[in-house]
Amino acid sequence: MTFTASQLLALLPLLLTTGAMVALMLAIAWKRCDDTAFVVTIAGLNLALFSLPIVMAQGDQGVTPLLQIDGYAVFYMGLVLIGALATCTFGRSWLKGYPDNREEFYLLLLIATAGGLVLAGSRHLASLYIGIEMLTLPMFGLVGYAYRERHSLEASIKYMVLSAAATAFLLFGMALLYAQAGSLSFSDLGLTLATTPAHHPLLMGGLGLMLVGFAFKLSLAPFHLWTPDVYEGAPAPVATFLATVSKIAVFCVLLRFYLAVPAAADPMIHWLLAAMAVVSIVIGNLLALLQTNIKRMMGYSSISHFGYLLAVIVASRLGQMPVEAAGVYLLMYLFTSLGAFGVISMMSSPYRGKDADSLHSYRGLFWRRPYLTAVLTVMMLSLAGIPMTLGFIGKFYLIGVTVDAKLWWLSGAIVLGSALGLYYYLRVMVTLYLREPGMQLRDAKGDWAITSGGLVVLLSAALVVALGLYPQPVISLVQGFQNVVLH
Amino acid sequence: MQRIAWLIPVLPLAGAAFHGLLGRRAGKKAVTAVALGTVGISFILSLVLFFAAKGADAHRLDYTYFEWMTVGTLKVPFGLVFDPLSTVMALVVSGIGALIHLYSVGYMWEEEGYARYFCYLNLFVFFMLTLVLGSSLPLLFVGWEGVGLCSYLLIGYYIETDYAPAAGLKAFLFNRVGDLGMTMGMMALFATFGTLTVADILVKAGHMSPEVTCGVLTFATLMMFVGATGKSAQIPLYLWLPDAMAGPTPVSALIHAATMVTSGIYLICRLAPVFELTPTTLTVVAWTGGLTALFAATIGLFQRDIKKVLAYSTVSQLGYMFLGLGAAGFAAGFFHVFTHAWFKALLFLGAGSVIHGLHHQQDLFKMGGLKAKMPITFWTMVIATLCIMGFPGTSGFFSKDEILYLAYLKSPALYVIGLLGAACTAFYMWRLMGLAFWGEPRDHHAHDHAHESPWTMTGPLAVLAVGALLAGLLGIPKIWGGHFAIEGWLEPSLTYGKAEVAEAAEHGSHALAWGLMGLSTLVASGCALAGFLIYSKGTAAEEAFAERHPLLYRVLSNKYYVDEGVETFILAPVRWLGNLGWKLFDVILIDGVGVNLPGAVTRIAGDFTARTQTGRVRNYALGMAFGTVLLLWIFLK
Secondary structure (H helix, E strand, C coil), rough: EEEECCHHHCCHHHHHHHHHHHHHHHHHCCCCCCCHHHHHHHHHHHHHCCCHHHHHHHHCCCEEECEEEEEHHHEEEEEEEHHHHHHHHHHHHHHCCCCCCCCCHHHHHHHHHHHHHHHHHHHHHHHHHHHHHHHHHHHHHCCCCCCHHHHHHHHHHHHHHHHHHHHHHHHHHHHHHHHHCCEEEEEHHHHHHHHHCCCCHHHHHHHHHHHHHHHHHEEEEECHHHHHHHHHHHHHHHHHHHHHHHHHHHHHHHHHHHCCCHHHHHHHHHHHHHHHHHHHHHHHHHHCCCCCHHHHHHHHHHHHHHHHHHHHHHHCCCCHHHHHHHHHHHHHHHHHHHHHHHHHHHHHHHCCCCCCCEHHHHHHHHCHHHHHHHHHHHHHHHHCCCCCHHHHHHHHHHHHHHHHCCCCHHHHHHHHHHHHHHHHHHHHHHHHHHCCCHHHHCCCCCCCHCCCCHHHHHHHHHHHHHHHHHCCHHHHHHHHHHHHHHH | CCCHHCCCHHHHHHHHHHHHHHHHCCHHHHHHHHHHHHHHHHHHHHHHHHHHEEEEECHHHEEEEEEEEECCCCEEEEEEEEEHHHHHHHHHHHHHHHHHHHHHHHHHHHCCCHHHHHHHHHHHHHHHHHHHHCCEEHHHHHHHHHHHHCCCCCCCCCCCCHHHHHHHHHHHHHHHHHHHHHHHHHHHHHHCCCCCCCCHHHHHHCCCCCCCCCCHHHHHHHHHHHHHHHHHCCCCCCCCCHHHHHHHHHHHHHHHHHHHHHHHHHHHHHHHHHHHHHHHHHHHHHHHHHHHHHHHHCCCCCCHHHHHHHHHHHHHHHEEEEEEEEEEHHHHHHHHHHHHHHHHHHHHHHHHHHHHHHCCCCCCHCCCCCCCCHHHHHHHHHHHHHHCCEEEEEHHHHHHHHHHHHHHHHHHHHHHHHHHHHHHHHHHHHHHHHHHHHCCCCCHHHHHHCCCCCHHHHHHHHHHHHHHHHHHHHHHHHHHHHCCCCHHHHHHHCCCCCCCCCCCCCCCCCHHHHHHHHHHHHHHHHHHHHHHHHHHHHHHHHHHHHHCCCHHHHHHHCCCHHHHHHHHHHHHHHHHHHHHHHHHHHHHHHHHHHHHHHHHHHHHHHHHHHHHCCCCHHHHHHHHHHHHHHHHHHHHH
């Protein structure tokens, strides 16, 4: 197999990230130093991020049968890298108080990021599987990184056991598809399966089992049960990564798969996906209503957000601009989650045992840390989809897409879900501004704003507001990237 | 002109930014200057644009600044429109807004969060002007949500109390219910017309014929109306407005009486040609408005809190506006918005002056005899009261009678409802006046310390009083020799895009108009006199009434127990459902199945208990297994 120069250039983000991974391993073997580890990681990820324009300049590149580096891939690679960078900066503050080895945190993070990058460009079930596993396996270690905490260790084991089961389903589903189609690449699958009679048991069974795997990773109902526990147990920076990078990458590949394989648009599957979307929206929002733990609440809230996004997939064959809508929504979701989890991270850093995740810790935060509170307020407004935040633009797109596809009841579910959601987001906001302080077990450090994590949080808030008021740059960006995937 | 027009909304925004970022350091004087200056200049610019629009072709200036969003086929420009409707509304917002800013200086001077207050207030003016001037529905919606946010912040301004933040939250949630409708309506309009720019929608609607059956257009307008009921506090979404009085009184005057709550009416006027295509919706609008007008007025009869009386009166007056719109009298409805803005702002500011003078006493039963102590407040409030009861020659008289006349033409039943509401209005307003200003002081301590307010507060009262008297001149009806000037002025806005403008059909006769006018004047005057005579003597008569008709009195003074009903029948079940969901998943499914059915579960899911110490992960795995089996069953069956 030979690579042309432009193919190699197209692989640049992946190569740089894996390069950083190797460099970091060598650095750890030579001398443990968490500053070095941080610098190597940040440098590698930043180089990867800045290589994206070069990748873009190469145009649409198929690299081996496994990867398709097109605009769509570049866009999601960007999201993955931004999420990973932010996690790194949050992790650094958090690790300041961590008593054991700190360097492996960065290493695991880099491996998972590489997995995310593979998923962004995947056009083959083999690379899909490799990507998902590369993304998930390091997460076990990361979720359990605070292993002296019972919660953290427990979450890690739960995640591992359940994730392994889900992956087994995914793999078995792929095997069934292979048995039917004799190929693993998306385009071949699309061609072969188009001629397969509908409701062929191998085909349907394969797709169904794959759907289980995807639904687990995206925590869609009824495969969502792990989400709140793992979010709660994982250290706040890791929860950030789990909520953003790992879900965005999986969603990216799911959308590409769904668009490439027409058999996936079988009316039965279509109907089932819609039902899953509605159930996820309802369950996520209902369960979040009474949460007093902010990390669990974010977990439930992410269930509902991916329910909304699933609606886009349902609409993707009926209307226009689904890829665009998903891109805008995920961009919004990335920055908003980074901001919200960033604040939780700030509050829980440096590591001192359990995270500050009880809503009590945030009571009256405004009177102690007004700017941090402002950031969290903006993020809550954005998650709730209030205008003048990026969240509104995202909701606007989603509703627009479902209306365009004439899926009235699905858009009704989105609107209703947002109304329910507003209640608990507002509850968090109200708590922040109450006069009397709650239990001040934890608090952000006074100089949070001048740490790297603080800057990321402030930047996210600024972007959420600025792009909420003037979204055209986002829209143009996403539009520029979307044409490629639809060929 | 285009170069300066955008300053109208942006200046108050700059003011808000100044207060928010530098307010506390800059000091109260600087905050005052910036707050008044920005809104004042906005008012002057609005005036300039008003005359510019008047001189322009078709009385309309359409400025597009840039493409705001391009989503698929949908292009949303960021633009401002200056036409008769929007300029009048902008003048009301910035003009009355400026007066209320001035009044707030005196009212809020001693409060701790002075800069915070003006930050919110300036921000409110910005959003309200965006709502009014925006050329597309999404931009209007940004303003719509923004004013809701400011309203929420200002209602909860007294943050250290228990009830104010709760009231703010209530307002926000009720408004969201309305906004759901608005979102759906917007989407349905987009589905029908393929655009969300108001002018384009109206042009396309101009070529359509009325929809007799309930089609998409009826759905769209009905949903828009749901949005309007939320913002403009109509049945069934009116509950938040009385609670909103927890905010500072100038806020009640500006946001919850004069401007924000009328944006529902404004929205319908903006889309008037579309609403004309859907007679079903108009009937719904008319009946909702009429019923709200009467319902809220009866609640107002026995409220003891001076601001609550005025709050229910606002709900009731907003009902009249919708009644006018529903009777296809868009100009009449909007005329009432205009006159109401003056006299209701005046009433609230007057009430604020009384409250301020009595050191935060709001209970009418503890007032009395303030006539001599607060002469300017007293006289201006008399003027406002005459206006709201519809005393001949005042502004309220012209606008309300026009609405009642149109209501009669639509359905005599609506007229009767409106008339009863007007009777109640006259009664409770003079009850309020009698209790506050006449009779013996019932709380001597408060009365002894009562004083007239400073000029920054009485000045706006005087200006508003003049305005309240003169506002009626814009709409002198034909039978009085005028020609209902406001209708002609608004016509370019209300008929924009119509293929052919039909001559306004003349219904009814002069005799009918005179007869209805005479009847309503007579009824209102009678009730006013009764209210005044009973209550200027004190509270004894009401106490006697309460004893004679305990049930009726309790139901009315407890607002028909609607709040309690909502709590029991809506909120409690939702909470219960949330609880149930939590119990179902976390307790029954996980703990229950996990703990009580360990045998079967353990065998299936494997024994992880020792390792995880919770025994839950197997239940999660079990849940997954259930899901997978379900999925495969559906796929393969």
